[in-house]
Amino acid sequence: METVKLSDIVxxxxxxMLPSLKKNELNSMIVLRDGMSILxxxxxxxxxxxxxxxxxxxxxxx
Numbered sequence: 001m002e003t004v005k006l007s008d009i010v011x012x013x014x015x016x017m018l019p020s021l022k023k024n025e026l027n028s029m030i031v032l033r034d035g036m037s038i039l040x041x042x043x044x045x046x047x048x049x050x051x052x053x054x055x056x057x058x059x060x061x062x
Contacts, residue, residue, distance in 0.1 A: 002035035006051050012036065013044040021048075025055050 007026035010017055018026075028051050032039060 002032045004030055004032060004036060006030055006048065008036070009039070009044050009047055013039075013041045014048065017048065021052070022055065025051055028055075 005026065006021075006028040007018075009030065010021065010026065030047060030051070
């Protein structure tokens with residue numbers, strides 16, 4: 001297992017998305033079962049999308 005910030009995933013696979021993400025999204029801690037070394041770009045995109053959705057849901061609850 002490896003714990004990384006979402007910003008690490010974004011910088012590695014989709015750096016062009018960096019300006020469009022909020023600071024709290026980028027600082028999200030993500031636990032990767034098998035670590036970043038075997039993470040595929042499609043998996044990275046799915047993690048990024050899920051994190052964005054989670055933060056949007058939090059905004060509605062406040």
